[in-house]
Amino acid sequence: MKLIVAVVQDKDSANLQQALVAAKLHATKLASTGGFLRSGNTTFLIGTEDRRVDELLDLIKQHCHSRNQVISPISSLDANTDGYMMHPVEVEVGGATVFVLDVDQFKHF
Amino acid sequence: MKLIVAVVQDKDSANLQQALVAAKLHATKLASTGGFLRSGNTTFLIGTEDRRVDELLDLIKQHCHSRNQVISPISSLDANTDGYMMHPVEVEVGGATVFVLDVDQFKHF
């Protein structure tokens, strides 16, 4: 059993959720926020047997897309990035950031 | 030290929380959503010493109950389940889905 923690963009969250349901991969969703852009994103918790981890990673890759996001100057960022941030900057936000964790015990009551 | 991730129904969350406090088991609560029914539920994060894991699992089992939930036809589900979903369907939602994770280091500042 592994627990997959996947941070994805809100725009892909509904598609991913539907694909998980269709594949009978059980999941829980948490509303989250990006540390850098501070905009909303979605964190999925997905527990699955070891033998389905690759299938799940493929599914995430297929349904979650990277996008460029333009960020306007953010005055609250660290002072030493001022020069860099004076003009709107384009940042590439990946489709998914995924951590696969070992599960010591799994229980379903 | 283990970190327990437990997804429980909102209806049981207050009872479980009270039981954890009484047992001096420290915990953090996150609002979450079920991948399938898309309704709100609660995800507890509970760090505890290895020797209290069984006690904690018993406590969760005792305070979290499975319930049947009727779901009305959901048109947004995968097209190929249409015939199955045309009528209201009863789904059994378990009391708790629990992952026990190993903790490499624990710090309390």
Place this chain on the structure above:
Amino acid sequence: MKLIVAVVQDKDSANLQQALVAAKLHATKLASTGGFLRSGNTTFLIGTEDRRVDELLDLIKQHCHSRNQVISPISSLDANTDGYMMHPVEVEVGGATVFVLDVDQFKHF
């Protein structure tokens, strides 16, 4: 690769976030609730290479401070604590509660 789960007080969350950005430590934030005081706090998920874990722990320690919080009598707590809770009680809330988890696989799509 390790995944750090850090529960911190809301008051320190913005400072910690800024420090993480400046140190180019990538993170995701979740709104959470304390099991005992039931007030809001913040749970950070921070994936980082093994060699930066100590730097990250120092950074969390530096930016997250313990505070005393006065709690008024809470009638909903377990009946047998009544005598103890009749008068306002001061509780020390730590700066951060931190779990370092091993990561089996990391993917960025």
